[in-house]
Amino acid sequence: MKKVYLLQFFLLFFCAAKAQLLGTTPQFARETDNIIITMDANFGNKxxxxxxxxxxxxxxxxxxxxxxxxxxxxxxxxxxxxxxxxQNKASYLGNNKYSFTINNIRSFFNVTGTEYIQNIALLFRSGNGNTVQRNSNGGDMYIKLYGGDSLVVGLTQPYMQPYFVPIPETISKTVGETIAISGAANKPSTLNLYINDNLVQTAAAATVITANPVLNVAGNTRLKLEAVNGTDVRSQEITFMVNNAANIAPLPAGVRDGINYNPNNTEVTLVLYAPNKGRVCVIGEFAGSNWQENTAFQMNKTPDGNYWWKTITGLTPGTEYAFQYLVDGTLKVGEPYAEKILDPWNDQYISAATYPNLKAYPAGQTGIVSILQTAAPAYTWTIPNFSRPDKRSLMVYELLVRDFIATHNWQTLKDTLDYLKRIGINAIEIMPFNEFDGNESWGYNPAYFFAPDKYYGTKNSLKQFIDVCHSKGMAVVMDIALNHSTGSNPLAALYWNSATNETAADNPWFNVTARHPFNVFHDFNHEAAPTKYFTKRVIEHWLKEYKIDGYRYDLSKGFTQTYSIGNEALMAQYDASRVAIWKDYYNAQQAAATGTYAILEHFADNQEEKELSDYGMMFWGNSNHAFTEASMGWLDQSNFSWGLHTTRGWANPNLVTYMESHDEERVVYKNINFGNASGNYNIRDTATALKRSQLAAAFFLSMPGPKLIWQFGELGYDYSINYCENGTVNNDCRTNKKPIRWDYLQQARRYNIYKLYQKMGTLRFSTAYQHVFAAQNTQIEHGLDGAFKWMRLRSASDTSCLLVVGNFGLSTVTQQVNFPVTGNWFSYLDSTFISITATAQNVTLAPGEYIVYLNRNLLNINTNPVDPEEPEEPEEPVANEVLASVFPNPSAGKQAYIKINLPASGRVQASIFDGSGRPLGTIYDGTLARGVHNLPVNTRYTNAMKGLYWIKVVAGSATKTIKLVL
Structure with a gap:
């Protein structure tokens, strides 16, 4: 009989091994047994x-x-x-199956004494360890061992996945189908099979049992195998879902993909585009669901087989419900159009200050879950119809919220807007803030395109930030990556090839492999109708729901099906199909919100960019290399004229030129580390490096057309783009966190850069020159080769002219330049005048020196960084004395500053008190270098209330108290 039992076990194992990830001989192995383990790579993660x-x-x-x-x-x-x-090599059996034999398990693992084995844990891997066969969830595989001679029973079919706590492989059944069941025991017993407590098969004195019953009832179904040996009774149970055939019904009128809210605030209709799927069920926190597949929440299928939909009723208005789609009984995905998700891996690190009362992730669930909420708290816009700045005059400030303010939230970011407004910024471009994988990221790893990332705050705090921007005349541009998505995106996960870890060939939205060499993650096919629909919905969403003013489209050159892998030049060539795609998307954007900006990171053939520019689109104009070469004093490649739209032959000034961006190295960092030198003039000296950045900025900000400034560039930010948090510089650290240096504003030599930006911003928006910088019939001439560079702007009527000259060399240079017209000219930055009697003039400039000449007297325009009444202090304060004053005073609603002139470096403390002497807070406490510093008085200490206040400044042993009137 023993041989018969072994044969039965072997046959059962052999059958199971053909259709499951792991099988063993014997099935119920003990510590001292020999065991053969068979792995089938057709299962698990493949x-x-x-x-x-x-x-x-x-x-x-x-x-x-x-x-x-x-x-x-x-x-x-x-x-x-x-x-x-x-000793650890697996044997190949053919047909993607491998086996591994362990003789005497306890001896093989050298387990001694009272320690005993509960499970064998294992993985199968490639020789280099880069490819690893695991469970379908990516986890380790386990084989349970059995001790002693006790009765053991187990199902052999349906097949079990070898998790630490085994679960069955997916069972996909509908009413009327049969299910193959088999089970085994290690001793002859009475074996019984039950379905929902109904006996379907029994076998006396048996070690195996089989059945193939018909499933007649829909719903959650319990399968039980029981072994009875005298008084010893053992059993194993599993549950699975038996579905009715999908109900075929057309989409209700007026719905579209995603979450459709009913006006009664108690119902939603969910619509999922998922062609060729067998069944889809909504699981979640709805009454009667409890995250289980349930016939009551089975979705209807449209007659064409493309859409699945379900109306959920009985919802409580204002309540957030977490949910997922369960597809074909196995795959759980979120709602692609969800405006909020919960992330089990990253939400725990979001502070309550940034996102108050964040809903907890539902216990016991896996993967990202979506949120729906009827009657969600609304935001009331104070500026419902914002008048956007002329795109020809945009001064764009690009920032990454994470690296700009330590709190990384919208609430704090809005407090920086006055600082930006003072340098002429009228548009904020924010690196991607839709939900991306992780928390601390540049955001170019998008997962959910309709949901604002919670790491930056709530939906309504984002709306408030945009509203405040608009109240200050600032547009908001959203940087968005629609070229690709991560595998966390439901559209990618719905049609996924786990064997190759990439999107599947039948995915309606994605290419299996990228079509161009710059792609990351998974490449959208923008010629596919489902992708076009989804992209247009994304574009519409942020324009309408959040009232943003446009997009900066990341990697727009990648919106093509033209294959160019390994050929960057081919990717950049004129592509008629790409042009058609972008015109279509631009039309959709303008239909959703007329006059919004479409800024493309394109870097393609000039003919293509010109055609799209003529159509109305704008383009990133990367002038980093030429400007940094010029700033460093390396002149061979320092001609930055490509940053002018006229050099490119464009009719419209739709070129958003920049010296720095998130993608480019910082000007001052390059000056300090790679700058040129001659004699005593060394650009690598920090003071010289900072002054050279002013020289570059004077030309950059004199160029007509829209401009882009990268965060803290106006303060001479000098940390490399590849700066690591441990202080080293490495390419692998490019997207790592960077130091936030608001304290640079308190250093005089960096504050001077800020003052230059402010003065140039004032000039660009003055009534006398605004049309010149908007390139409205502006004549642009230049000589931007060599050390001595010049650029000349003149209006059509010659009433407003500008000439900027600068010496980018390392020694003094004299060169003749032509002024556009004769007469009195104004040296704008130092407020001096010269009389030009002949247009040709010799100009002598020291290395790094620059002059901005105007033919209009702008002394009546406030070009001071804070206030024209800023008081002057002696150049050399006396030792043990602190020279301090407050300006403007009275402030008359303007930002107030403390001006401190220190005789030596040291600790400075500045505190504010109300009129009665009650302390309100500390304005500054830190170390300052010798010289002049301007410290802003934060109005949070005064709540902006008018009245009398006292400022106490302590520097070393010196103290000074100053009266401030708000």
């Missing part, structure tokens, strides 16, 4: 599927014992991960 022709496969194995702290605590691991020996 990492080693079709790997046999690539190389050998090895086993990484250990045990979970009574001394292990949990499933991850492997004990007695006999082979290192990198060990490739005959």
């Amino acid at each position: 990492a080693l599927l079709n790997y046999a022709n690539t190389g050998d496969v090895y086993v990484h194995v250990g045990v979970i014992t009574n001394l292990s702290t949990g499933p991850a605590d492997w004990k007695h691991v006999p082979f290192e991960w990198s060990s490739n020996t005959a």
Whole structure:
């Protein structure tokens, strides 16, 4: 009889091995048994599927014992991960199956004493360890061991996944179908099979049992195998869903993809585009669902088989409900159009200050879940109809919220707007803030395109930030990456090839492999109708729901199906199909919100950019290389005239030129580390490096057309784009966090850069010159080769002319330049006058020196960084004396500053008191260098209330008290 039992076990194992990830002989192995483990790479994560022709496969194995702290605590691991020996090599059986034999399990793992084995833990891997066969969830695989001679029973079909707590493989059944069931026991017993407590098969004195019953009832179904041996009764149960055939019904009128809210605030209709799927069920926190597949929440299928929809009723207005789609009984995905998601991995690190009362992730669930909420709290706009700045005159400030303010939230970001407004900024371009993978990111790893990332704050705090921007005349431009998405995106996950870890060939939205060499993650196919629909919905959403003023489209050159892998030049060539795609998207954007900006990061053939510019689109104009070469004093490649739209032959000034961006190295960093030198003039000296950045900025800000400034460029930010948090510089740290240096504003030599930006911003928006910088019939002439560079602007009537000259060389240069007209000219930056009697004039400039000449007297325009009444202090304060004053005073609603002139470096404390002497707070407490500093008085201490206040300044042993009137 013993041989018969072994034969029965072998046959059962052999059948199971053909259709499950792991199988063992014997099925119920004990510590002292020999065991044969068979792995089928057609199951699990399928990492080693079709790997046999690539190389050998090895086993990484250990045990979970009574001394292990949990499933991850492997004990007695006999082979290192990198060990490739005959002892841990798996045998290939053909058809993607491998086997590994362990003789006497306890001896193999050298387990001694009272320690005993509970599970074998194992993985199968490639020789280099880069490809690893695991469970379908990416976890380790386990084989349970059995002790003693007790009765053991187990199902052999449906097949079990080898998790630490085994669960069945997906069971997809509908009413009327049969289900194959088999089970086994290690001793002859009475074996019984039940479905929902109804006996369907029994076998007396048996070690195996089989059945193939018809499933007649829809709903959650319980399958039970029971073994009875005298008084010893053992059983195993699993549950699965039996579905009715999908109900076929057309979409209700007026709905579209995503979450459709009913006006009664108690119902939503969910619509999912998912062609060729067998069944879809809504699971979540709805009454009667409890995250289980349920016939009551099974979605209807449209007659064409493309859409699934379900109306959920009985919702409580204002309540947030978490939910997912369960597709074909196995795949859980979020709602692609969800405006809020919950992330089990990253939400825990979001502070309550940034996102108050964030809903907890539902216990016991896995993966990202979507949120729907009827009657969600509304935001009331104070500026419902914002008049956007002329795109020809945009001064754009690009920032990454994470690296701009330490709190990384919208609430704090709005407090910086006055600082930006003072340098002429009229548009804020924010790096991607739709939901991306992780928290601390540049945002170019998008996952959910309709949801603002919670790491920056709530939906309504974002709206308030945009509203405040608009109240100050500032547009908001959203940087968005629609070229690609991560695998967390439901559109990618819905049609996924787990064997290759990429989107599947039948994915309606994505290419399997990218069509161009710059792609990251998974490449959208923008010629596919589903992708076009989705993209236009994304474009519409942020314009209408959040009233943003336009987009900066990341990697817009990648919106093509023209194959250019390995050929960057081909990707940049004129592409008629790409032009058609962008004209279509631009039309959709203007239909959603007329006059909004479309700024493309294109870098393609000039003919293509010119055609799209003529159509109304704008383009990033990367002038980083030429400007940094000029600033560093390396002149061979320092001609930055390509930053002028006229040089490119464009009719419209739709070129958003920049010296720095998130993608480019910082000007001052390059000056300090790679600057040129001659004699005593060394650009790598920090003071010189900072002054050279002013020289570059004077030309940059004199160029007509829209401009872009990268965060803190106006303060001479000098940390590399590749700066690591440990202080080193490495390409791998490009997207790492960077130091936030608001304290630079308190350093005189950096504040001078800010003052230059402010003066040039004032000039650009003055009534006398605004039309010149908007390139409205402006004549632009230049000589931007060599050390001595010049650029000349003149209005059509010659009433407003500008000439900027600068010496980018390393020694004094004299050169003749032609002024546009004769007469009195104004040296704008130092407020001096010269009389030009002949247009040709010799100009002598020291290295790094620059002059901005105007033919209009702008002394009546406030060009001071704070206030024309800023008081002057002696150049050399006396030792043990602190020279301090407050300006403007009275402030008359303007920003107030403390001006301090220090005789020596040291600690400075500045405190504010109300009129009665009650302390309100500390304005500054830190170390300042010798010289002049301007410290802003934060109005949060005064609540902006008019009245008398006192400022106390302590520097070393000196103290000064100043009266401030608000």
